[in-house]
Amino acid sequence: MALNVWWLVTVIMVVIHSASAAVIESTWEVEYKFWWPDCKEGIVMAINGQFPGPTIDAVAGDTVIIHVTNKLSTEGVVIHWHGIRQRGTPWADGAAGVTQCPINPGETFTYNFTVDKAGTHFYHGHYGMQRSAGLYGLLIVKSPKERLVYDGEFNLLLSDWWHQSIHSQELALSSRPMRWIGEPQSLLINGRGQFNCSQAAYFSKGGEKDVCKFKDNDECAPHALRVEPNKVYRLRIASTTALASLNLAVQGHKLVVVEADGNYVAPFTVKDIDIYSGETYSVLLKTHSNQSKKYWISVGVRGRKPNTSQALTLLNYVNATESRPSHPPPVTPRWDDTERSKSFTKKIFATKGYPPPPKKSDDQLFLLNTQNLLDDYTKWSINNVSLSVPVTPYIGSIKYGLKSAYDLKSPAKTFVIDNYDIMKPPPNPNTTKGSGIYSFPYGIVVDVILQNANVLKGKISEIHPWHLHGHDFWVLGYGEGRFRPGIDEKTYNLRNPPLRNTVALFPYGWTALRFVTDNPGVWFFHCHIEPHLHMGMGVVLAEGLDQISQMEIPDEALGCGLTRKWLMNRGRP
Numbered sequence: 001m002a003l004n005v006w007w008l009v010t011v012i013m014v015v016i017h018s019a020s021a022a023v024i025e026s027t028w029e030v031e032y033k034f035w036w037p038d039c040k041e042g043i044v045m046a047i048n049g050q051f052p053g054p055t056i057d058a059v060a061g062d063t064v065i066i067h068v069t070n071k072l073s074t075e076g077v078v079i080h081w082h083g084i085r086q087r088g089t090p091w092a093d094g095a096a097g098v099t100q101c102p103i104n105p106g107e108t109f110t111y112n113f114t115v116d117k118a119g120t121h122f123y124h125g126h127y128g129m130q131r132s133a134g135l136y137g138l139l140i141v142k143s144p145k146e147r148l149v150y151d152g153e154f155n156l157l158l159s160d161w162w163h164q165s166i167h168s169q170e171l172a173l174s175s176r177p178m179r180w181i182g183e184p185q186s187l188l189i190n191g192r193g194q195f196n197c198s199q200a201a202y203f204s205k206g207g208e209k210d211v212c213k214f215k216d217n218d219e220c221a222p223h224a225l226r227v228e229p230n231k232v233y234r235l236r237i238a239s240t241t242a243l244a245s246l247n248l249a250v251q252g253h254k255l256v257v258v259e260a261d262g263n264y265v266a267p268f269t270v271k272d273i274d275i276y277s278g279e280t281y282s283v284l285l286k287t288h289s290n291q292s293k294k295y296w297i298s299v300g301v302r303g304r305k306p307n308t309s310q311a312l313t314l315l316n317y318v319n320a321t322e323s324r325p326s327h328p329p330p331v332t333p334r335w336d337d338t339e340r341s342k343s344f345t346k347k348i349f350a351t352k353g354y355p356p357p358p359k360k361s362d363d364q365l366f367l368l369n370t371q372n373l374l375d376d377y378t379k380w381s382i383n384n385v386s387l388s389v390p391v392t393p394y395i396g397s398i399k400y401g402l403k404s405a406y407d408l409k410s411p412a413k414t415f416v417i418d419n420y421d422i423m424k425p426p427p428n429p430n431t432t433k434g435s436g437i438y439s440f441p442y443g444i445v446v447d448v449i450l451q452n453a454n455v456l457k458g459k460i461s462e463i464h465p466w467h468l469h470g471h472d473f474w475v476l477g478y479g480e481g482r483f484r485p486g487i488d489e490k491t492y493n494l495r496n497p498p499l500r501n502t503v504a505l506f507p508y509g510w511t512a513l514r515f516v517t518d519n520p521g522v523w524f525f526h527c528h529i530e531p532h533l534h535m536g537m538g539v540v541l542a543e544g545l546d547q548i549s550q551m552e553i554p555d556e557a558l559g560c561g562l563t564r565k566w567l568m569n570r571g572r573p
């Protein structure tokens with residue numbers, strides 16, 4: 001038994017110090033840059049000449065001030081701080097059209113917010129499909145009272161990469177008929193991948209001739225993780241993929257999952273982890289004693305039929321004598337083994353010390369996810385409305401009472417068609433588009449039931465990772481088929497559900513979550529698959545409308561659409 005519980009020591013609380021809050025301030029210039037992310041030249045969105053963008057290292061309680069200058073010549077830009085709740089600063093959430101106007105070329109916008117809670121987070125573009133173009137980086141918030149004990153840590157930022165430009169991708173997805181962007185050309189680990197070759201090809205038929213050739217300082221050369229024997233390492237893993245659901249394994253080593261989306265979870269041991277776009281995990285890895293070997297870290301695609309090679313990097317023991325691993329990389333579990341994915345997800349529970357959720361909810365949203373047509377354009381819809389984000393940011397429209405800036409009528413709070421058969425393509429393929437929002441008073445408990453369904457053609461239901469801005473929510477449960485009101489609520493886990501900001505909606509199933517409207521602001525809630533969001537797969541939640549109207553919002557956030565007009569005329573009759 002003693003051998004299997006080495007991680008137990010790591011959950012003993014250790015108080016290190018009570019740091020006084022610091023201010024982390026930087027100036028960022030966002031620009032397009034030629035880069036070789038997968039050993040092939042492409043164009044990335046770089047920050048201060050770096051791809052991925054710089055890692056922000058903060059301590060819980062710190063203030064982060066980032067002056068973002070848009071050095072793109074012809075398009076706007078925003079940065080969303082994924083996992084940061086933005087309490088009191090909803091205008092700094094960085095969602096274009098929701099919490100601010102895109103920053104114009106040549107202009108600077110200052111984000112100023114507090115990172116109030118420790119966790120593994122990241123940041124990314126939230127305008128058009130700029131995340132897919134490489135506008136992302138890590139945001140690590142350390143705890144002044146870290147409860148986990150480990151000897152060192154590494155960050156693994158996972159993403160997917162296309163050779164087609166995002167402008168071409170956006171146009172393809174918005175064309176009639178829609179042209180699908182296909183699977184990514186490469187997967188990247190910390191912005192590094194290899195297209196059309198494999199570092200591990202010496203194990204396969206092609207042999208040495210297919211082994212990637214790169215120099216150590218090439219932009220696509222993987223960064224190995226250098227470890228010592230008999231130590232515990234924390235791997236902070238984040239997925240900012242545009243499309244791919246991923247699986248990560250470290251050859252010859254078990255992983256103990258301890259954190260998900262910035263919240264500690266009850267530790268559990270696995271051979272590999274599934275990670276969906278928008279999610280983060282920390283895992284603890286214990287190195288072997290007295291080893292002199294090298295091991296593969298492999299990342300592969302799940303949930304969609306893969307057409308992309310694994311991303312690989314290495315775990316190298318400091319005194320490794322071998323030049324490369326002596327065994328092939330771990331094989332990614334079969335892409336369509338959905339039961340395996342569900343079984344991983346269902347192992348995640350809050351660790352001791354987290355208060356349970358409120359026993360009952362005050363309001364409920366049932367959100368049916370469907371793929372539809374709008375004048376023969378392919379769209380994703382929620383309760384038969386495909387989201388069309390207005391030019392004027394909602395937060396400004398609400399603050400200044402600009403009633404013509406968006407649809408004042410809220411979308412339906414439940415499925416439009418009561419007897420909708422989720423196992424079949426939609427009987428009526430046609431949808432509508434809209435910009436209406438769901439409004440909630442301050443301080444109530446809201447349940448959301450996400451309901452998946454069959455796509456437009458064929459017999460397929462896709463995985464959608466849903467991400468909520470401004471909140472962590474409790475994941476109360478998952479179920480198969482159509483949600484049965486009055487019955488399925490009884491299966492909710494109200495004892496130790498995990499707190500997260502992103503949750504998977506599995507094929508032909510439902511996912512239930514609960515949150516408290518304790519953060520006045522306007523919050524995007526959407527599928528984190530970038531093409532899906534681009535095609536309308538999201539909703540907008542406004543909470544505490546009275547508080548928003550009293551709130552101070554920098555004018556610079558609102559210099560577009562009807563709020564610009566309002567600000568220009570302010571003070572005039």
Ligand SMILES: [Cu+2]
Nearest residue numbers: 464527529532
């Ligand atoms: Cu989706």
